Amino acid sequence: MNMVRFTFILISKDLRLEWRSKEVLSSTVFFAMIALTVIYFGFQPGRFQVADVGPGILWTAFLFSALLGMNRMFQAESERGGLEGLMLCPIDRTTLYLAKCGTLFVLLTTTIVATFFMFIIFFNVRLLGQLPQLALVAILGSLGLSALGTSFAAMASKTSARDILLPLLLVPIAIPLLIAAVKCTAAILSGDGLTTAQSWVQLLAAFDVIFLAAGYLTFPAILEE
């Protein structure tokens, strides 16, 4: 029984569970919608350029809905001791990390795609064949957030103050990701394209690699007493 097979079984179980209840996705997508709306009302109409503030609005809304989603995902798991049940299985703790990260990645990518769509509609953005570039940024961004989020959401779910702890733990360390994602998105929306924001793309990729590795290595310490 190898790592890949286990990861696959775990991820498909989680996604199947999610598909039935749609608990996580519905909260993240609707929260993103609310967040976009609220932030929009924070600006004077006609006084801002979408290309300037748009990317920030987008990623802020996404970050907050992602935090919500992560908490719900792990809370559902911890309710009946789900994580412990998995810890009894003949798999390494690190494989558990990959599986949880994978599930979170699917959920967050879906959320960011939905957020992008809502953003495009709400703010009347015209995309000229920039979808592949946006897709790249979306994937790199949600991968980094999944890598960090798996570690911290797993931790937070085992505590009593999980709703405040998760943002507190995650956001400061995720700031480079946020900055880079916003810069990349801004480059795309302004028409310049990702080639002008190469260093930011590299930073995103570096972030993903660093925190996937660090998260993978430290997950056993989070789970096991």
Place this chain on the structure above:
Amino acid sequence: MPEPAIKISGLSKHFGPTTALAGVDISLQPGEFLTIFGPNGSGKTTMMRIIASLSRPSTGSVELFGQNIRRAPAHARQRIGFVTHRSLLYSSLSGFQNVHFFARMFGVDNAADRAREILSAMGLEHRMDDKVSTYSRGIEQRCAIARALVHHPDVLLLDEPFSGLDPDATARLQTLLAGPEGESRTVILTSHDLTYGAKNADRVAILTRGHLGFTANVEQIAEGTMPDIYREHTRGNRG
């Protein structure tokens, strides 16, 4: 002399000045059934969690059929079935889906058939397709035991499995454990219940403040004297 199924040597668990286990040594032969009694805080759950590899000991080792579980924890887990008072089941899935999932995780051949088989053996033929959230405590616990048995573990660890069960459900459970599924296995059971806890046991032990203060074969204990022995060994607890 056959190799012991479980060999616990010098097991201790502490964090800074707090000690949960203070050096436990015990061995079980294959097929042996040990019941451990002990008051709250004596370290029963800590010990069980260490054997199940959910927790790391501070010192000491646990060997499963001669293999230190820390050397190959995943392999060790393959041979262990663990039941605790939380069912570790997913409440929005059915009993069958739960057991089937774990069967696949444990690499059981014909996972679906085996899941059905073990659930029937636990008397859950008619409830296995209902969501776990609809189960009563007794049924959920039986389902949890099915989960623990689905992969034919050699070792069964039951940490206060009767807690929260009514006498009828308790009796059912004990019959199940005495039956074909429980017989061939090496079992450690922890319990509060002095009357029922040792029903299927070959040996009993008492754990107090992280020490195994008393062990004896069941034949050596006269009928109905267990409560007195227990009181004697847990009285005072002078530090």
Place this chain on the structure above:
Amino acid sequence: MTRDHSLNPPTTPSSALVGAALVTTLLALYSALVFAPTDRVQGDVQRLFYLHVPAALTMYLAILLVFIASLRYLQTRDAAWDELATSGAEIGLLWGTIVLLTGAMWAKPIWGAWWTWDARLTSFFILWLIFVAYVMLRSYGGEVEQVARFCAVLSILGFVGMPITHYAVEWFRTMHPGPVIMTEGGLGRGLPGSMLATFAFGLVASVVLFANLFILRLRLEQQSRRTQQIRRHLDLMETS
């Protein structure tokens, strides 16, 4: 037989260390307030530099301390390392708060604003936030052993993220006064001798004072854990 450091008698800052703290602090204060010349451009407000920068450097020291202690804790699971980590983080947070406050006091007259989002300040603020998160995790993270592991992982993840945070924030914007200690001409060429000396006194005082508070905090932590254990024993005795 485990070597459980927590059962050793609690450490107290030795009188030598306390004495050193007193001396160095007085010396640093005198230097900063009297000895050092008034800055031509910034005036007396510039004297805050002698507190602000040493405190910042000391906080970086604290970060390193917490990181190493966290790593060692995860490797050994010896509670003594955890005690070091938590004490270091708390005093480090205190120092970081001092840096931010003195920074604001310095910024207002010089830049005209209490706060700006320039690169160095922002990076430092993020590190301060991570310390805040660490301390909150301590309080709300659950029981002691779990919290120890979680905080250790947090400090490792935070530490590992430092380089990338630094670059991200720097590329984002810059406004802080250029480095005067480590300039192109080499260490310390940007400052006249008297100012450099005052800075050095300030740095030494900051580190020694930190060490004192750190050890005091460490002792507090050790005693607190011992007390909890005694309380637990008493509870168990009652219920048995």
